[in-house]
Amino acid sequence: MSHPDASKSDASKSDGAANAAAQPLDEAAVADWLLRHPDFLVRRPDIAAKLAPPDRGGDGVVDLQRFMVDRHRSELSKLRENWEQLLAVSRANLSTQQTIFEATLTAIRAASFEALVESVTHRYPEILHCETVTLCVESNDVADPTPAGVQPMRTGDVDAYLGGAARRSRFIADLSPDPVLFGPAAGIVRSAALVRIDMGPDAPKALLAIGGREADAYAPDQADDLLAFLGQALGGTFAAWLDFDHGKT
Numbered sequence: 001m002s003h004p005d006a007s008k009s010d011a012s013k014s015d016g017a018a019n020a021a022a023q024p025l026d027e028a029a030v031a032d033w034l035l036r037h038p039d040f041l042v043r044r045p046d047i048a049a050k051l052a053p054p055d056r057g058g059d060g061v062v063d064l065q066r067f068m069v070d071r072h073r074s075e076l077s078k079l080r081e082n083w084e085q086l087l088a089v090s091r092a093n094l095s096t097q098q099t100i101f102e103a104t105l106t107a108i109r110a111a112s113f114e115a116l117v118e119s120v121t122h123r124y125p126e127i128l129h130c131e132t133v134t135l136c137v138e139s140n141d142v143a144d145p146t147p148a149g150v151q152p153m154r155t156g157d158v159d160a161y162l163g164g165a166a167r168r169s170r171f172i173a174d175l176s177p178d179p180v181l182f183g184p185a186a187g188i189v190r191s192a193a194l195v196r197i198d199m200g201p202d203a204p205k206a207l208l209a210i211g212g213r214e215a216d217a218y219a220p221d222q223a224d225d226l227l228a229f230l231g232q233a234l235g236g237t238f239a240a241w242l243d244f245d246h247g248k249t
Contacts, residue, residue, distance in 0.1 A: 121149025158205040195231035
């Protein structure tokens with residue numbers, strides 16, 4: 001005599017099987033099930049042998065393992081390419097950091113205000129690997145003579161060139177000759193990086209203009225953290241010398 005609960009269990013299993021069989025099976029359902037059971041073909045190699053892989057190799061032999069190996073090789077190749085790109089970017093960033101640190105130390109080590117100006121305008125092109133570097137300083141009288149490499153600007157020009165009072169830098173990929181920024185060297189400068197130099201509330205506004213001979217040497221979307229650091233360091237160094245000279249008078 002069969003137990004009533006057993007009869008109910010058998011009936012439930014039969015109904016479940018019937019419902020499963022009644023549900024339509026599509027590619028999405030099969031794909032979803034295989035993704036949830038990635039070891040299915042390992043447990044059922046007999047089924048794997050009957051599957052048609054994406055590439056039969058032209059000889060009619062099913063080679064799913066070859067397909068998977070090729071796929072992994074492709075993935076590894078992409079990973080290696082991404083890694084090499086990341087490594088190249090890291091090396092470039094490290095080189096740029098060393099360049100900015102050298103420029104900063106050169107300014108800090110200047111023995112006088114005049115030596116500081118000369119270091120920036122004469123030594124920075126070699127340090128920063130660019131064509132020319134100028135100090136652009138706002139002045140009430142732009143006709144006043146200035147040292148070589150120092151470009152006088154009218155009041156408001158610094159913010160105008162940078163694109164606003166809150167902007168600390170600007171990169172120009174394709175620059176028309178601009179004597180206001182680069183003076184006699186304007187004709188050979190095709191791209192530029194402009195960096196704000198904040199020497200304090202009582203000092204005139206200024207910027208560092210870095211000129212490149214080639215267009216696109218500087219890109220508008222490039223990061224400015226390191227150059228902004230240099231601008232801040234220069235601002236503090238110039239401010240210290242201005243305070244020192246003012247204290248002597």
